[in-house]
Amino acid sequence: MRQDRARVWLDGAADRSPRLAQRRAALALLTATALAALRPARGLAAEMHDAHAGHRHVIPDLSRTLADYMVPDVKLVRDDGKTVALGKELDDGRAVVLSFIYTSCTTVCPVTSATLSQLQQQLGPSEREGVHFVSISIDPEYDTPARLYEYGKRFHAGPQWQHYTGTLAASQTAQRAFNVYRGDKMNHVPTTLMRAKPGDRWVRLDGFATADQLLAELRGICTTSR
Numbered sequence: 001m002r003q004d005r006a007r008v009w010l011d012g013a014a015d016r017s018p019r020l021a022q023r024r025a026a027l028a029l030l031t032a033t034a035l036a037a038l039r040p041a042r043g044l045a046a047e048m049h050d051a052h053a054g055h056r057h058v059i060p061d062l063s064r065t066l067a068d069y070m071v072p073d074v075k076l077v078r079d080d081g082k083t084v085a086l087g088k089e090l091d092d093g094r095a096v097v098l099s100f101i102y103t104s105c106t107t108v109c110p111v112t113s114a115t116l117s118q119l120q121q122q123l124g125p126s127e128r129e130g131v132h133f134v135s136i137s138i139d140p141e142y143d144t145p146a147r148l149y150e151y152g153k154r155f156h157a158g159p160q161w162q163h164y165t166g167t168l169a170a171s172q173t174a175q176r177a178f179n180v181y182r183g184d185k186m187n188h189v190p191t192t193l194m195r196a197k198p199g200d201r202w203v204r205l206d207g208f209a210t211a212d213q214l215l216a217e218l219r220g221i222c223t224t225s226r
Contacts, residue, residue, distance in 0.1 A: 062207035064217075069193075069202055072177045076136065076166040079148040086174060089162075091198045094132040095222055097214070098193040100180050101163075102139035103151040108190050111208055116192075117155040118211035119218070131218065133161035136174055138185050140165040178202075194218055196225035 071087045078084050090096050099116060101109040116133060123131060135152075137143035143151075148163035157163070165171070175181035180191050194203045194217060203221055205214070 062205060062209055062213070065204045065206075066201045067179075067204050069178050072173045074166070074170040074173050076164040076170055076174070077145055079145050079152055079163040079165075081145045084164075086164075089132070089134060089164075090195075092132060093197075094130050094160075095197065095218065096193075096195045097131060097133045097218065098178070098195075099133075099135045100138050100175060100178075100188065100191065101135050101151075102137050102185055102188075103143050103147050104139065105185075105188075108188060112190050112192070113151075113155045115209065115211050115214065116161070117157070119214045120156070120158055120161060122211055122215050123218075127219075128158065128160055130222075131160055133157070135161070135163045136171065137163065137165045138171060138175060138180075138188060140168055140171045194221060196221040200225055 071090055074086050075083050076086050076089070078089075090098070097116065097119070099112055101113060103109075113135070116135070120128065120133065137148060143163075143165045145165060148165055152161060152163050172181060178191075178193060180188070182188050189206065190208050192205045192209055192214065194205075194214075195201070200221070203217060205217065209217075
């Protein structure tokens with residue numbers, strides 16, 4: 001009986017291994033493509049190899065929902081070293097594209113940031129001035145303003161794109177407010193949030209959206225919100 005159970009378990013594991021390998025390979029390809037577009041090839045291998053490389057990610061299908069979020073009254077530190085109120089950063093009159101990242105990530109975050117970089121480039125000059133890209137670190141104890149500034153440079157962040165750190169409590173409060181807190185940073189998933197103006201509902205995109213999809217979404221909500 002024990003031998004039969006062991007055989008069934010092993011057979012099941014064998015069936016799952018190819019699927020898991022395919023998912024890992026797909027995510028690795030996405031990450032490699034994103035990084036290759038932004039960094040020299042010789043640096044790619046080093047960036048792909050860290051503790052996060054063993055994290056088992058399942059690539060989610062892209063889903064779109066509308067949500068109302070209460071922006072918390074927390075202070076964050078921008079990548080220029082200035083302490084700011086999150087509410088004021090999000091309510092400065094521009095449309096907002098909000099994401100959550102951390103600089104030592106080598107899977108989800110490089111893909112997300114590379115996509116945002118492409119979106120930034122696809123926006124016309126006048127459009128770009130009306131959009132605020134906000135990326136908040138979920139690893140603020142490691143991600144200093146200086147590290148975030150260098151991370152932003154790596155993805156060609158323009159003046160409309162800022163990265164934020166702060167205390168662990170402040171970061172977690174922001175994550176919980178937007179329902180992206182997953183406990184351990186290794187469990188984070190790709191989520192992009194957009195809002196045309198204060199008072200509007202947020203568009204929440206869970207999964208890996210393309211720059212074209214983000215552009216269409218952003219232009220759509222900005223048009224309907226006028």
